[in-house]
Amino acid sequence: MSTVLEEPRPVARPPRAANNAPVKPVGEVYVWVTAMGLAIGLFMILFLLGLIAYNGIGVFWPRNVAVVEFREDGPTRFMGGTRTMGVITLEQARDVRDLTPEQMESPHPANRREKQLFLGNRDAFGQAFAFFNAGDIVDVSYPKNVIRAERMEWGDALFFPVRIEDSAGNVVSVDDADFDTELKRLVREVVSRRTQISRIERHQIGRINLQMRDLELEERFYQRLDERSAADEAALAAVRERMADLQAEYQPLADRAGELRAKQREHTLVYEVITGQQRSMPVGDLVSYYYPNQLSVLGKTRHFFAHIWDFLSGHPREANTEGGIFPAIFGTFVMTLIMSIAVMPFGVMAAIYLREYAKQGPLVRSVRIAINNLAGVPSIVFGIFGLGFFVYFVGGTIDQLFYPKGLPTPTFGTGGILWASLTLALMTVPVVIVATEEALAAVSRGIREGSLACGASKWQTIQHLVLPASAPGILTGLVLAMARGAGEVAPLMLVGVVALAPNLPIDGMFPFIHLERKFMHLGFHIYDLGFQSPDSEAAKPMVFATTLVLILVVIVLNLTAIMVRNHLRKKYAAGTF
Amino acid sequence: MMTMENETPTHAASLKDVQQRRPEVARQNAVAKDAFNPNHIEVKDYSFFYGPNQVLFDLNMAFPERHVTALIGPSGCGKSTLLRNINRMNDLIDGISHKGDVLIEGQSIYDPFLEVISLRKRIGMVFQKSNPFPKSIYENIVYSLRVAGRNRKSELDETVETSLKAAALWDEVKDRLQESAFSLSGGQMQRLCIARAIANRPEILLMDEPCSALDPIATGKIEDLIHDLKKDYTIIIVTHNMQQAARVSDKTAFLYMGQLIEYDDTEKIFMKPSEPQTEAYVSGRFG
Numbered sequence: 046m047s048t049v050l051e052e053p054r055p056v057a058r059p060p061r062a063a064n065n066a067p068v069k070p071v072g073e074v075y076v077w078v079t080a081m082g083l084a085i086g087l088f089m090i091l092f093l094l095g096l097i098a099y100n101g102i103g104v105f106w107p108r109n110v111a112v113v114e115f116r117e118d119g120p121t122r123f124m125g126g127t128r129t130m131g132v133i134t135l136e137q138a139r140d141v142r143d144l145t146p147e148q149m150e151s152p153h154p155a156n157r158r159e160k161q162l163f164l165g166n167r168d169a170f171g172q173a174f175a176f177f178n179a180g181d182i183v184d185v186s187y188p189k190n191v192i193r194a195e196r197m198e199w200g201d202a203l204f205f206p207v208r209i210e211d212s213a214g215n216v217v218s219v220d221d222a223d224f225d226t227e228l229k230r231l232v233r234e235v236v237s238r239r240t241q242i243s244r245i246e247r248h249q250i251g252r253i254n255l256q257m258r259d260l261e262l263e264e265r266f267y268q269r270l271d272e273r274s275a276a277d278e279a280a281l282a283a284v285r286e287r288m289a290d291l292q293a294e295y296q297p298l299a300d301r302a303g304e305l306r307a308k309q310r311e312h313t314l315v316y317e318v319i320t321g322q323q324r325s326m327p328v329g330d331l332v333s334y335y336y337p338n339q340l341s342v343l344g345k346t347r348h349f350f351a352h353i354w355d356f357l358s359g360h361p362r363e364a365n366t367e368g369g370i371f372p373a374i375f376g377t378f379v380m381t382l383i384m385s386i387a388v389m390p391f392g393v394m395a396a397i398y399l400r401e402y403a404k405q406g407p408l409v410r411s412v413r414i415a416i417n418n419l420a421g422v423p424s425i426v427f428g429i430f431g432l433g434f435f436v437y438f439v440g441g442t443i444d445q446l447f448y449p450k451g452l453p454t455p456t457f458g459t460g461g462i463l464w465a466s467l468t469l470a471l472m473t474v475p476v477v478i479v480a481t482e483e484a485l486a487a488v489s490r491g492i493r494e495g496s497l498a499c500g501a502s503k504w505q506t507i508q509h510l511v512l513p514a515s516a517p518g519i520l521t522g523l524v525l526a527m528a529r530g531a532g533e534v535a536p537l538m539l540v541g542v543v544a545l546a547p548n549l550p551i552d553g554m555f556p557f558i559h560l561e562r563k564f565m566h567l568g569f570h571i572y573d574l575g576f577q578s579p580d581s582e583a584a585k586p587m588v589f590a591t592t593l594v595l596i597l598v599v600i601v602l603n604l605t606a607i608m609v610r611n612h613l614r615k616k617y618a619a620g621t622f
Numbered sequence: 623m624m625t626m627e628n629e630t631p632t633h634a635a636s637l638k639d640v641q642q643r644r645p646e647v648a649r650q651n652a653v654a655k656d657a658f659n660p661n662h663i664e665v666k667d668y669s670f671f672y673g674p675n676q677v678l679f680d681l682n683m684a685f686p687e688r689h690v691t692a693l694i695g696p697s698g699c700g701k702s703t704l705l706r707n708i709n710r711m712n713d714l715i716d717g718i719s720h721k722g723d724v725l726i727e728g729q730s731i732y733d734p735f736l737e738v739i740s741l742r743k744r745i746g747m748v749f750q751k752s753n754p755f756p757k758s759i760y761e762n763i764v765y766s767l768r769v770a771g772r773n774r775k776s777e778l779d780e781t782v783e784t785s786l787k788a789a790a791l792w793d794e795v796k797d798r799l800q801e802s803a804f805s806l807s808g809g810q811m812q813r814l815c816i817a818r819a820i821a822n823r824p825e826i827l828l829m830d831e832p833c834s835a836l837d838p839i840a841t842g843k844i845e846d847l848i849h850d851l852k853k854d855y856t857i858i859i860v861t862h863n864m865q866q867a868a869r870v871s872d873k874t875a876f877l878y879m880g881q882l883i884e885y886d887d888t889e890k891i892f893m894k895p896s897e898p899q900t901e902a903y904v905s906g907r908f909g
Contacts, residue, residue, distance in 0.1 A: 404716070491753030494711060495815070499766035500743035500822060509769070510755055616756075 101593030131162030156180030392477030428536025431468030460541030484518020746819030809840025
């Protein structure tokens with residue numbers, strides 16, 4: 046080669062663009078594409094969670110009650126008057142079709158907006174929410190003496206108190222100094238009395254009712270027999286005698302409950318609503334009351350947490366739109382738990398056979414593909430299968446074999462928490478199988494060979510080494526299965542979920558765990574509140590709050606499983622492989 | 623002597639070197655054994671196949687009792703396959719088949735009346751990569767006893783102590799037996815695996831390149847250990863390290879392409895091999 050060609054080569058330098066800025070490596074634009082995908086996903090998740098959390102938690106914050114005055118010459122009126130009172134819940138642009146030409150032309154944009162008020166007093170006004178033209182509002186004030194009261198019926202009431210009367214004619218006026226202490230005392234009394242009534246009715250009378258129902262079924266069974274032997278007659282007589290005993294037991298309890306109920310009506314609260322109308326209600330209808338416009342931030346915080354507690358621990362009232370959601374939370378927990386108990390051994394055993402024992406070949410491969418596809422079957426199909434197989438076939442057979450006296454009233458032959466859990470277990474078993482198989486495959490060959498070389502059998506190897514080592518992976522599968530199962534609604538509607546269940550699936554009555562009972566579920570509760578309740582506007586905040594609770598329940602279940610998994614992972618950490 | 627050194631200069635030097643550095647080792651090798659069974663393990667006309675591929679061809683050899691036999695040869699020559707067939711570890715692989723037989727004390731390992739588990743209880747095995755179980759040091763050692771249904775505390779404690787002492791690990795770990803086996807160093811882990819392999823008092827110890835992942839100090843400890851263990855166990859060791867084979871073994875077999883090329887006393891294989899292939903391999907000219 047000639048030396049001419051060997052010119053001194055330029056020293057390699059980092060490439061620079063024209064403006065002397067460092068140049069990014071070519072091709073790395075796709076970093077932005079992938080990052081954008083993640084960003085969009087994150088944004089959607091955070092937006093959804095934020096929306097639910099904001100609306101769900103906001104429900105419990107005690108908000109001030111406003112007295113709103115309308116223009117004398119404006120078109121807006123409330124019950125014929127120019128004043129109304131309520132919690133301002135929303136302000137939004139009005140639908141153009143609802144605007145009058147005058148409002149359309151108005152220079153003030155407020156004329157084309159409207160405010161939503163929570164009025165309460167559904168018994169007095171016929172509606173709990175109303176919209177008013179924002180432009181017609183001339184004054185908003187927050188009087189200190191407004192009471193917001195939670196009642197057993199008709200939702201909350203917003204009013205100015207007037208006086209308390211008792212059946213003997215004694216009167217405590219609002220102007221008396223001890224009016225508030227008196228009202229507080231009375232409400233405390235009625236709440237404790239209500240607890241007593243509920244204890245009597247729910248537990249003691251409930252227990253008698255359940256026994257009575259069983260006896261009635263037995264009585265009917267004997268009555269329907271074509272010919273009764275002497276033994277049957279004796280049994281029938283015994284049943285009737287026990288029914289009479291129960292009746293005798295029931296009567297004093299019912300009397301006691303009636304007595305307490307009468308006491309609840311002894312005092313009457315007279316109050317005035319914003320239209321000037323005076324109304325009255327028994328103090329016994331009150332659940333709680335407070336003066337929202339007098340509360341400090343601390344006081345509001347206290348009420349906020351009290352509301353949350355009531356919501357989480359209370360039983361629903363008024364077609365689920367008021368009160369708490371405890372039975373739904375409990376039902377969701379119990380169902381998910383039973384589902385996990387059912388799905389774990391089943392899925393793990395199937396995966397062990399598939400991975401450890403089955404001869405790998407086209408058959409096993411197609412079984413694996415079938416399992417994966419099972420995970421993609423619509424959940425309603427599982428619901429229908431559960432209804433046909435578990436409820437009608439298995440449940441019907443159980444009824445015929447073990448509960449013939451109850452027929453035709455089904456015991457297990459109708460939807461219940463057991464069948465719902467098993468249906469979901471069936472639906473989530475592919476998730477567990479796939480995760481378990483992967484976890485088993487990840488256990489190192491060295492450990493298996495070491496164990497076999499020690500003279501262990503294959504099963505001993507699986508039992509002592511492979512399963513413990515793959516436990517974290519198996520639990521990951523369970524986490525996924527629970528997340529899917531706990532949030533599922535569609536199949537449950539066919540196999541045992543109800544909008545309002547009279548009893549919890551686990552309670553203090555023998556045999557304590559009632560797998561045949563129908564149950565409430567948060568997911569179905571959301572559906573019921575949002576789409577089946579008479580006043581969807583009133584139910585909206587409850588929908589958000591219930592959704593938030595459902596998400597929290599799923600998170601709690603998952604975190605528990607994840608914590609167990611991390612604990613196991615630390616225990617079986619295989620550092621050198 | 624001169625001529626031999628000229629013929630295999632690399633190797634003779636290394637062997638002499640070893641014997642000088644470790645006089646006590648050399649002396650042990652020289653001590654005449656008590657009466658022993660020269661045919662403890664017999665391999666007879668043994669051929670082995672992975673599916674259609676034949677990897678062992680008509681092997682015939684016998685491993686003497688309470689001696690160390692080294693299997694050497696280039697990668698893929700079948701030495702590990704042979705080792706792993708002695709305790710039937712290759713049974714785990716699909717599509718294997720064999721011809722001929724392997725006998726331990728005259729009994730075929732393929733005897734249909736012999737349970738493979740009871741076979742493996744007689745044979746301990748140490749693997750190339752140390753594979754302690756994700757359990758405590760204590761539980762690792764007693765694993766073979768537990769799976770055999772022996773759970774008496776005093777017996778387990780005694781086994782842990784004797785096995786760890788035999789594996790020269792006792793002094794290092796006696797105060798932390800309940801700690802995870804993964805807290806040990808690489809060399810300690812491999813000695814733990816040896817202790818585990820001998821916990822159930824087998825007759826035979828199979829070692830599949832036990833030092834290949836260890837540093838020279840750990841390797842030295844394990845080689846010393848092999849010397850101690852051969853008083854009680856028939857040891858077969860697969861190794862890629864010529865010096866190691868020379869240092870630890872009494873007999874050496876050279877395998878090439880699934881065939882047994884030469885099998886003789888270690889000294890002879892390294893000093894005066896009869897086959898040119900053996901000589902080429904041990905002197906480092908190929909493989």
